[in-house]
Amino acid sequence: MKKILIVTLVIMAFGITALAAGAVGLYVWASKDLPGFKRIADYNPPLVTTVYSRNGKVLGYFYKEKRFLVTLAEMPKYLPEAFLAAEDSGFYQHDGVDTMAIARAFLANMRAGGIRQGGSTITQQIIKQLLLSPERSYSRKIKEAILAYRLERYLTKEEILTIYLNQIYLGAGAYGVEAAARAYFGKHVNELSLAEAAVLAGLPQAPSNYNPYQHPESAINRQRYVLNRMLESGWINREQYERSLVEPLEFKSMPDPSWKLGAYYLEEVRRWLVERYGEQAVYEGGLHVRAALDMTHQEAAENAMRKGLEESARRRGWEGSLMRLRPEEHAMFLADEALPSEALEPGSWLKVLVTQVSPQGALVRFGDLTGEIPLAQMSWAREPDSQKSPEEVPPVTDATTVLRSGDVVWAEVLKKPAQPNEARWSLALRREPSVEGALVSIRPDSGEVLALVGGYSFQRSQFNRATQALRQPGSAFKPIVYSAALDNGYTPASVLLDAPVVYTDEVTSQIWKPDNFEGVFYGPTLLRTALVKSRNLVTIRIAQKIGIKTIIERAKAMGLVSNFPQDLSVALGSAVVTPLNLCQAYTAFARGGSYINPRLVLDVVSAWGESLYASQPEPVEAISPQTAYIVTSMLKDVVQSGTGWRAKALKRPVAGKTGTSNDERDAWFLGFTPYLVTGVFVGFDSNEPMGKYETGARAASPIWVDYRAAVEEQFPFQDFPRPAGVTMVSIDPQSGLLAGPNSTESLFLPFLEGSAPTEMATGSDSPATMGVTPAEGEDLFKQVY
Incomplete structure (x- = not known):
């Protein structure tokens, strides 16, 4: 028995030893290719990068x-x-x-x-x-x-x-x-x-x-x-x-604001971050990014842009329905496009199916609801004619010439019925614009870009026209030319000839005959009046006098980046620029001489709270404070009595300049106050003409006014301060001399000290006009703008 016990104990000992050896061997085998675990201690998981507005609201992820x-x-x-x-x-x-x-x-x-x-x-x-x-x-x-x-x-x-x-x-x-x-x-x-x-x-x-x-x-x-x-x-x-x-549970997702309000701005921030930190850091680094965007400004800018482009599209007339459905396709469309009535408010757009048309209007369906588009709400839907202005084409008088049963069109809700399911909705015929635009708004004191819109819809096109579109600014470039003229011996009272000029290119032998927009000439004209009324031929003569090189150097000194043409057309804005860049140049006028680099990103903080980037204002000296003030003063007159007249609606000191390129391919309005510089551009991506009279005054400035009217109360009333070295003098507008007792009117103009005229007008030295009287010219101006 004793032997059996000993044998058993020996076997158990061997077994335990074998198990232990096996366990050790298993541990050694399993440990051979184990990854290092210490990197878990440096836990750095892929995290969401969050972009905030200047007010701390989330712009996107x-x-x-x-x-x-x-x-x-x-x-x-x-x-x-x-x-x-x-x-x-x-x-x-x-x-x-x-x-x-x-x-x-x-x-x-x-x-x-x-x-x-x-x-x-x-x-x-x-x-x-x-x-x-x-x-x-x-x-x-x-x-x-x-x-x-x-x-x-x-x-x-x-x-x-x-x-x-x-x-x-x-x-x-x-x-x-x-x-x-x-x-x-x-x-x-x-x-x-x-x-x-x-x-x-x-x-x-x-x-x-x-x-x-x-x-x-x-x-x-x-x-x-x-x-x-x-x-x-x-x-x-x-x-x-x-x-x-x-406890009742409500399952709902937190709304993701990404690519909604401020989508173009968010994409610009994303591109900047990727360029600076790389894609991995942007998409996995959990960065906290504060942008200069102001949500109130951005919303106002986007609303103004959409409204302005839609109105521009309607001025071009009706281009047809979105699609035409067969009767057997109606039910599927109505089911797919069904929307709850509570989601539709006045101003909402929706796709509707035309079911019946009479000369007086059309009945439409959307989901299980019925609407009516009266003739008055489609009178704009004329046959497109780029050679005529809307005023020259009679409005639609018969709805059957516009719509047919089975058409699918856009409609805007004008008024909700008291009982949505029992009454017809009041609607207006609409069309999505194919014309595009951009808006940039910069604080000139800091360079912070408060709003940036790159087109009608980011979902439709991600091309950012505010930062990527290179377009001709037309007459919006003229303030830069006139600033150079002031530094080369001219004053606001200098008299120049507004008359035909023929220019022959010595290299190509091509003949260029520039013209005023109205097609008429006004003879001797004050430099101030030439800028206010945007007279092309006076601007050309200034360019001839001071030189193309002088103009290009001034443009570059004010921060403009372009391949400037080495001919006189550069004075009329033929060099292409982006809206953001042109706004940057205009900050030199608003700031009193120095332009400021635009700032979209204010600061960047890591996921762990470490400051990675903090931007600071970057002003660059460009022109003298006196020159900046004199140009600004003339641009205030552009608003008061020139092509920028719509900006008078703000009832504040505003300076600005419209711009329109050949055949109305580009329309601009650059308007500014001491506290905000805003630029608007409108044009087709294809660079085709927008139609007769689709000028900066008509296509761009209404967008500017709508945006600024929504945000202006954020800023105190403020005029441009006059710097030392500038005097104000009363000038006779007919002669450019000091206003005298026989002057029928006068202009109070700024001058560099010592540059104002010293001779007084007598009343008999008013120069004659060429081809049109001043009164006729003013009537023509009002018709055009």
Whole structure:
């Protein structure tokens, strides 16, 4: 018996030794190719980059994985407890591996004949997600356990839990608890209730199966399981448990503002960030970017641009319906385009199906609702004719010449009926414009770009016309020419001849015959009047006198970037520039001599709060304060009695200049006050003519006025300060001499000290006009502008 016992003990010793050796060998084998776990300590997950407006509102996000970094301190205490109850209730007791959970999983898998249950701790889940492959095998589980054990000795429990709650995928494109709180409840994580936290904690096991949007019953059942586990673990009491079970849950996603208001601005910021920091940092770095954009300005700018382009399109007439449907296609269209009546407000646009047309108007359908478009709301829908202005084409008098039954068209809601389902909606016929535009608004004191619009719709075209379109500014370039003239011996009272001129290119032998827009000539003209009335021929004569090189040097000194043509056409704005660049040049007038570089991004902060970039105003000396003031004074007259007359609606000191290129291909208005410089451009991307009289005054300045009227009250009333070295003198507008007792009218004009005329007008030295009297010229001006 004694021998048997000894033999048994020897066998057991050998067995234990063999098991130990096997375990050591298994550990050595599993440890051979383990990845380094210490990089988890430098946790740097892909995070969302957030772009804010200057007011702190979110403009948009950039990301590959929608994850926002939050700390345990920023979460309600019951949120991490809910996840622990659901995933790893022994988290604070084990050393990274829960042997009892593994044993339970092993027995379950043996009974199932395959791997069905994992038994992983939260630490092991982190290892699996960040270091190992997702394969389900026992060899991977062994490696996972070894790394989890090591990690627990390198990081604290709180650090491991923080990583887990920010890393875990919770469905609906949300990574981490903050993104999930936004995706499922439209809240930030610190605003979640216990009941809501339990829903999120139920997701890690199977995010798609427990997604409350797709499987609400499964999500609620899983929530109850989590709450029950929290109660059993002593993390909540019975009252909290019962209250959370009956708490109503509202599932809604936090609206994503990206690529909505300010989409062109956001894209410009994105391009700047990628160029500076690279795509990985932008889409994974969790940067916090503050832009100069002001939401109120941006919304006003976009509304003004849309309205202005739509009105411009209507002036060109009707180009036909969006499509024409056969009767059997009507029902499908109405079902697809159905909109709830409460979502439609006056001003809303919608696609409608024309069902009946009479000379007096048309009946239309949208969804299960009926509307009426009376003749008066389609009178603009004339046959397009680019050679005639809208005033020269009779309005539509018969609706049947515009619409037919089966047409699908755009309509605007004018008025909602008292009972939406029982009455006809009052609608107006509309068309989307094909003409495009841009608007830029800059604070001249700081260079901050408060608003930037690059087109009618970012969804339709991502090409940013504010920063990428190179267009001819036309007469909007003239203030730069006149600033150079003032520095080369001219004054606002200098008299120049407004008469035909013929220019022959010595290289090509081509003959150029520039003309005034109205097609008439006014004879001797004051330099001030030539700028106010935008007289091309006077500008050409100035260019001939001071030289093309002088004009180009002045343009470059004011910050303009272009391939300037080396001929007289440059004086009339033939060099192409971007709207942003032209606005930059105009800040020199508003600032009193120095232009300022535009600033779209104010500062950038890393995900960890480190300052990466902070912009500062960058002024550049360009012209003298006296020259800037004199040009500005003349540009104020452009608003008071010239082509910029619409800006008088602000009832504030405003200076500005319109611009129109040949055949109305480009229309501009650059208007400014001491506190804000705003430029508007309108034109086809194809550079085709926009139609007769689609000038800067008609196509661009109304957009400027609509935008500025919406934001002007943000700024105090302010006029341009007169610098030292400038005197104001009363001038006879007919002769350019000092106004005398026989002068019928006078102009109060600024001069550099010592440059004002000294001779007084006698009343008999008024120069004769050529081809048109002043009164006739003024009537013609009013017709055109």
